[in-house]
Amino acid sequence: MIILELLSAVFLILGLFFFFASAIGLLRFPDTLCRMHALAKADNLALGCIILGVILRQTDLLLVAKLVLIWVITLLSSATGGFLLAQRIRRKSLQTSE
């Protein structure tokens, strides 16, 4: 039990670290596309770590499945949303250059 709680704590701290790194990237990267790298990647891993940390403290399988589903849906929407945002930026930069 203590090992599970320790592992859970490790994943929760890792998750916080990646969220922190993502926020730092958002502030420090020079342009929108670079900032999207931080949002599309570090955030997903951070959420995955937090969810894994929470799952290790759960005994209810249905709740575990719900947490995994949340992560999967976030991953799908993040990848698709990131691609759509990048396309929007591309169109806007094309319009500006015309």
Next chain:
Amino acid sequence: MPPAEPSTAPPPSAPRKLPRAIFTFAFGLVLWKVCTGYDPESWVLGIPAAGLFTYFVITGAEDGPRIRFRALPGFLVYFLVQSFRTGIDVARHAILTGHQVNPGFTQYRSRLPEGSPRAVFANMISLLPGTLSWSLIDDIHKIHMLEGNPLAYEELAELEARVGKLYGIDLPELPS
């Protein structure tokens, strides 16, 4: 010279739609159960919702290559490993390099067929360290890179091969 057309599995015939519909309906029911928990009264809405879900999935599905469930576990492991590598890469750039990143663009010509495989590949490009899918026009993926990476082309080709394997597509050799 244009790349050779990849060989794909033939599209499923009409009689195969029934087992697919049953599987999709069962999957819809499982999703409903996961979302709503143990409340039995929720099935009043859950069963019609799973039915609608099945209808939209079956009628909206394109005829083309489909994900092979047998290939899914291997792809998920690859996905998790790459996610971890990518997260560490972005964290390293954000904390250590910050303003000094040297972004740029590159292009990659996809060997995957049009439709779902190419869209999945475009989404998955953002999963690799330092690359972000920027546009997809015909078979050309334009990719934003956080930093020049000499291994990017090899990594993209490997990702493409894995997406192809997920769909049961044998990709032609890369042009040298």
